[in-house]
């Protein structure tokens with residue numbers, strides 16, 4: 001009998017042989033996305049923008065007595081295809097209604113109307129979602145699945161670099177206002193063995209709203225964060241949320257023989273992984289490899 005090489009599960013390797021992934025997720029599609037996307041593009045960082053298609057073009061210039069002192073007007077739909085080019089457009093509800101605060105039929109409408117609008121406006125398929133107010137339930141998750149979504153982001157964060165078990169409860173690593181965000185990022189980027197097991201650092205997921213940079217006057221802080229990750233980008237795949245979800249789902253779809261040494265990829269995505277210390281492998285779509 002052939003000696004077994006490893007009792008560990010195979011370890012995912014991202015496209016391009018990268019061992020880590022970095023992504024961003026920003027909500028509500030306000031005019032501050034313009035400046036934020038300029039920063040992302042400058043550093044080659046990719047992200048996902050969660051938009052409410054029922055609010056496009058909405059004028060929200062602040063009134064003298066309002067709490068919100070910054071202009072949180074929503075970008076116009078005519079600007080959407082060009083502004084978000086190279087990034088992912090995802091659903092965030094037609095009018096940002098609370099997913100559990102309205103009836104399920106209304107929530108289904110909020111979801112599917114938003115998806116249809118975003119697809120018509122962008123010309124691209126929309127398969128990702130962020131829960132308005134971060135609110136969800138089992139029924140809400142099921143409605144999203146039926147509406148054609150493949151993941152949904154919540155608002156809780158983990159402070160960790162793990163890949164979610166359940167993509168319909170996708171928790172970020174950090175919000176950009178978290179006190180320890182730069183420490184977390186430094187840890188994520190550090191490839192030296194003293195900083196812990198490299199294979200534990202899979203994904204850094206940053207989320208927020210771009211109007212917060214204007215509200216808190218923190219444009220320098222987000223630019224510094226983006227510059228840092230680009231300057232320490234060895235082994236990092238910069239991807240949108242859906243690219244990561246699709247790749248991880250393909251990895252999780254690999255089929256194994258009883259002894260684990262034959263591996264079949266039934267998906268349309270080439271998948272790479274590492275097994276123990278014996279090496280890295282790629283299984284192409286429809287292919288079976290024998291280790």
Ligand SMILES: [Zn+2]
Nearest residue numbers: 027028132133
């Ligand atoms: Zn929102």
